[in-house]
Amino acid sequence: MKNKKAVFITIEGCEGCGKTTQSELLKKYLESKGLTVVLTREPGGSIVAEQVRNILLNPDFNVAPFCELMLYEASRAQHLEDVIKPNLQKGHVVICDRFTDSTLAYQGYARGIDKEVIKKLNNIATSGLKPDLTIYLDINPNKGIKKAKTVNKGNLTGGDRIERESLKFHNNVRKGFLELAKKYPDRIKKVKTSEIIEKTQKEINKEIDKFFKKKKIYV
Numbered sequence: 001m002k003n004k005k006a007v008f009i010t011i012e013g014c015e016g017c018g019k020t021t022q023s024e025l026l027k028k029y030l031e032s033k034g035l036t037v038v039l040t041r042e043p044g045g046s047i048v049a050e051q052v053r054n055i056l057l058n059p060d061f062n063v064a065p066f067c068e069l070m071l072y073e074a075s076r077a078q079h080l081e082d083v084i085k086p087n088l089q090k091g092h093v094v095i096c097d098r099f100t101d102s103t104l105a106y107q108g109y110a111r112g113i114d115k116e117v118i119k120k121l122n123n124i125a126t127s128g129l130k131p132d133l134t135i136y137l138d139i140n141p142n143k144g145i146k147k148a149k150t151v152n153k154g155n156l157t158g159g160d161r162i163e164r165e166s167l168k169f170h171n172n173v174r175k176g177f178l179e180l181a182k183k184y185p186d187r188i189k190k191v192k193t194s195e196i197i198e199k200t201q202k203e204i205n206k207e208i209d210k211f212f213k214k215k216k217i218y219v
Contacts, residue, residue: 016144046082109176
């Protein structure tokens, strides 16, 4: 059970939208408000889950769609037990770079796996835990992919396994996120990604301030 003072925030978006940068900036912003914040990510986030991440993003591996889905869910289940649940129980703010919405967007809308099956597996892997607030960073996939592939990722020249998917695939991912944002407007807040990092950050902080003030959490 989650501590009543805890808040679970997820940051979602297509490749190259700036999730990692904005997640780090958000952590600093909330810490400046006197809150204890834990920043984590998916896939990965804990020792075992990070090993699964290495498989999922390795461009040398040909992973079947349903196997891919199950690996994401397995990684999530471990991540939840190791990081997310313990910190929420302590009353901390947990920011997660990707969560269940990504699985629906990538494996559901883009891979074509039955969305109802994915919803059930998401629910099993998370024990029913849902984000209190989700920030969706919207970017044109063509622009995002070019940006993502310029990021230094060690030996992954040309992008990781997911980034190397077709533009059609990434357009379907975006379509999925936009539909989810429309379906869950109270939880998912869409923020248009700007080339100016500070501009995007300002828009995110506006949504964060609205949420935290409504919940009377700021100290």
